[in-house]
Structures are given as structure tokens and as C-alpha cells.
Amino acid sequence: xxxxxxxxxxxxxxxxxxxxxxxxxxxxxxxxxxxxxxxxxxxxxxxxxxxxxxxxxxxxxxxxxxxxxxxxxxxxxxxxxxxxxxxxxxxxxxxxxxxxxxxxxxxxxxxxxxxxxxxxx
Numbered sequence: 837x838x839x840x841x842x843x844x845x846x847x848x849x850x851x852x853x854x855x856x857x858x859x860x861x862x863x864x865x866x867x868x869x870x871x872x873x874x875x876x877x878x879x880x881x882x883x884x885x886x887x888x889x890x891x892x893x894x895x896x897x898x899x900x901x902x903x904x905x906x907x908x909x910x911x912x913x914x915x916x917x918x919x920x921x922x923x924x925x926x927x928x929x930x931x932x933x934x935x936x937x938x939x940x941x942x943x944x945x946x947x948x949x950x951x952x953x954x955x956x957x
Contacts, residue, residue, distance in 0.1 A: 843855075843859075843867050843870060845943075845945040845946075846871070846938070846945055846946040846947070847944070847945060847946075848914075848946065849914050849921035849923045849936075849938040849946045850911050850914055850923060851946070852871055852923065852936065852938055852946060852947075852948055853908065853909065853911060853923065853925055853934075853936075854908055855867075855871055856868065856871060856906075857906045857907065857908050859871070860899075860900070860904060860905075860906045861905055861906060863900050863903070865893055865896040865897045865899075865900050866893065868892075868893070868896045869889050869890075869892050869893035869896060870889075871947060871948055872889050872892050872947055872948045872949070872951070873889070873939065873947045873948070873949050874888065874889045875887065875888055875889075875949075876888070876889065876892060876947070876948055876949050876950065876951065877949070877950050877951070878892045878895065878951045878953070879950075879951065879952040879953070880895060880951075880953050880954075881895070882954060907928060909925035909926055909927060909928050909934070910925060910926045911923065911924070911925050912924045912925060912926065919939055919940040920937060920938070920939055920940075921937070921938045921939075921940075921946065922935065922936070922937055923935070923936045923937075923938060924936070927954065933952075933954070934952065934953050934954060935951075935952045936948050936950065936951045936952070937949050937950040937951075
């Protein structure tokens with residue numbers, strides 16, 4: 837968290853992946869959920885969809901019980917269409933790909949609206 841108690845916001849869509857990794861490593865489920873719009877869709881657990889920030893927060897609460905440690909992955913070029921952005925990274929764990937759609941917010945920051953953290957094989 838920032839010195840003033842506010843969490844850092846994503847000024848660019850690419851910031852979301854870095855902030856996600858930081859918050860996982862900090863064990864911050866609430867901060868993870870704040871990276872998503874209220875009605876966002878998370879394709880996790882694999883093969884299912886979790887809809888809405890509260891449900892996404894619950895998924896992250898469970899995930900963080902295992903105390904995972906993530907590393908920042910190499911971002912691929914972002915594709916923009918107006919206030920939408922498609923971001924992706926090369927996964928270090930060989931899961932096949934991570935892809936997210938983010939939307940620019942009224943304050944100019946970005947939040948995820950669709951997140952596929954891994955592609956089931």
C-alpha cells in the first residue's frame with residue numbers, strides 16, 4: 837500500500853500484471869479484487885467463470901491460503917481499441933497463456949474486466 841493508505845492504481849493497462857503479482861506476494865486479496873471492475877469476469881478456477889468483484893475476492897482469499905509466490909512475467913504488446921486494452925504475458929509456468937481485457941476508468945486509470953489467467957490444456 838502507498839504511504840497514504842491508498843493502493844497504487846494502474847496508470848497503464850500493463851501496470852495491472854505488476855500490481856497483481858505484488859498483491860499476491862503481499863497476500864492482499866482485497867487489493868487483488870480492486871484490480872477488477874465490479875462486474876468483471878475471471879476465468880478461474882480453470883474451466884469455470886467467476887463473476888463480480890466479491891466472488892473474485894473470494895477466489896483470491898482461497899488462492900492466497902496456499903501462500904503462492906509469483907514473479908512478474910514478460911508482457912506482450914498491448915492492443916488498444918478506444919478505452920479497451922488487451923494485455924497478455926508469456927507465462928513462466930507453461931500454462932499456455934494469460935490474457936486480460938482492461939477498461940480505462942473515468943479517472944484515467946485501468947481495471948480488468950475479463951481475465952483468463954491460464955488456458956487449460
